[in-house]
Amino acid sequence: LSKPRRKYTPDTFHKLRIEIKKLNALFDLINFCSKDFKRKKTFKPFKLIFQQAGKVRELQLHEVMLRRYLTGNTLSNYRYRIKKIRLKEQDEFFLLIKSKCIKRLKKKYHVISHQLNKINIKKAVIYLEKKKNLINKLLDTDRLEPEQIHELRKRLKKLNYSMKFLSLEKQDKQFLEKNIISGLIGKWHDCQVLTSHLEKAEKDLNINSNEINELEKVRMKIVKNSELLLSKINAAILEHEHSE
DSSP: OOSOGGGOOHHHHHHHHHHHHHHHHHHHHHHHHOTTOOHHHHHHHHHHHHHHHHHHHHHHHHHHHHHHHOOTTTTHHHHHHHHHHHHHHHHHHHHHHTSHHHHHHHHHHHHHHHHGGGOOHHHHHHHHHHHHHHHHHHHTSSSOOHHHHHHHHHHHHHHHHHHHHTTOGGGOHHHHHHHHHHHHHHHHHHHHHHHHHHHHHHTOTTSOHHHHHHHHHHHHHHHHHHHHHHHHHHHHHHHHHHHO
């Protein structure tokens, strides 16, 4: 957050969101181990930054996708509009991190550090086992639906971060292998986000019929890719279940 605006790249927004996800996982672990930790209140200022960075990140992915699927000046008007929206969301982001929000973050650090000693190995092991059971419950399903895959993605990330906090990731190869599935789910999730953007765009009255036809072609390509990834995810889950 202390980086100058000019040094921000698309990867900066991506990395920032990953770090806040890690922090959220840590808060979940602290909350399990400590009765007096006010998790929602502590995470709130970080969540505001996470959400705004997410708006920028989604639009960046959208621009990358358009460059990948389109040639030349196809949909130039639409691409220009997306860029304008993305720049507006970036302005909002930089206004947010220059405001009182940063001061609020600094106040939270003392609260967090004070709570870290509440984590002990006995409670942490119980916490991890509960998280693993929730993941296994999802993986026991013959074929996961999109909603379940979204949930599995969040649970795997949270478990992975927690094991790293506790230096236990090398002790659980089973769940590290399941993180291979996380890579496929991440790509599938990006397709879902992009499809949603395109569906909204097609309903926009300011877009002409030619552009809508082009957008629909792109959307169908992404839907096809999404379906392929969904099949790979379910096949990978089935393979891991048989190997255990």
